[in-house]
Amino acid sequence: MNKKFTHFNQDGEAHMVSIKDKEDTNRIAIASGSITMSVETIKMIKMGSHKKGDVINVARIAAIMAVKNTPSIIPLCHNINVTSVDIDFEIQESACEVNCIAKIETFGKTGAEIEAIHGVSTGLITIYDMCKSVDRSMIINKIKLDFKEGGKSGKWER
Numbered sequence: 001m002n003k004k005f006t007h008f009n010q011d012g013e014a015h016m017v018s019i020k021d022k023e024d025t026n027r028i029a030i031a032s033g034s035i036t037m038s039v040e041t042i043k044m045i046k047m048g049s050h051k052k053g054d055v056i057n058v059a060r061i062a063a064i065m066a067v068k069n070t071p072s073i074i075p076l077c078h079n080i081n082v083t084s085v086d087i088d089f090e091i092q093e094s095a096c097e098v099n100c101i102a103k104i105e106t107f108g109k110t111g112a113e114i115e116a117i118h119g120v121s122t123g124l125i126t127i128y129d130m131c132k133s134v135d136r137s138m139i140i141n142k143i144k145l146d147f148k149e150g151g152k153s154g155k156w157e158r
Contacts, residue, residue: 007076016076022109027150031116032101033143035124041135042096045127055130056089059100063087063123067104067115077114080106087123100124101146113145 009015045055067085071077084105091098102119104112124140131138149155 014076016078019078019109022152024108025150027106027108027111028103028148029112029116029145030101030103030147031113031120031143031145032099033120033124033140034097034099035127035138035140036095036097037131037138038135039096041131041138042091042093042098044134045098045131046091046093055127056091056098058130059089059123059126060087062126063100063102063119066122067102067119070115070118073118074114078110080110080112080115081108082106082112082115085119087119089123098124098127111148111151113148117143117145 006017007014048054064085064087066073067082067087071079082104084103086103088101088103089098090101100120100123102116102123104116104119106112106115120143121140124143128138128140144158145156146158147156
């Protein structure tokens with residue numbers, strides 16, 4: 001394996017990678033993750049009967065905000081021109097699970113993978129925050145990049 005971490009310079013110090021010589025391309029990233037919870041909690045979310053309101057729509061807005069603000073949280077992440085954000089939640093009642101899928105698109109010199117992962121993470125954390133008063137046993141898991149396309153490295157799919 002000849003690969004190396006790019007966020008360290010020759011002296012081992014953290015630095016922001018230069019993207020000045022990269023080509024502008026269409027870039028897409030899709031990430032996903034899930035949160036498991038009790039039967040009662042999943043039913044409250046599905047029925048919209050949670051006292052804090054529509055859990056899924058609040059989580060969707062939080063995920064979109066996270067995507068837009070990723071460079072403020074991830075220190076070496078570049079600002080990107082996000083051209084599209086699609087956040088989807090799937091309630092899997094039989095598995096007592098809510099899945100979150102984020103699809104991010106941009107046109108520029110660097111990709112949207114971190115934005116997609118950050119959006120998923122924040123969406124799931126928001127569900128936890130809104131539901132913790134009734135279920136502290138929730139587990140956030142399986143956050144991952146599923147797909148990316150564009151740039152020098154081209155297409156990658158899990």
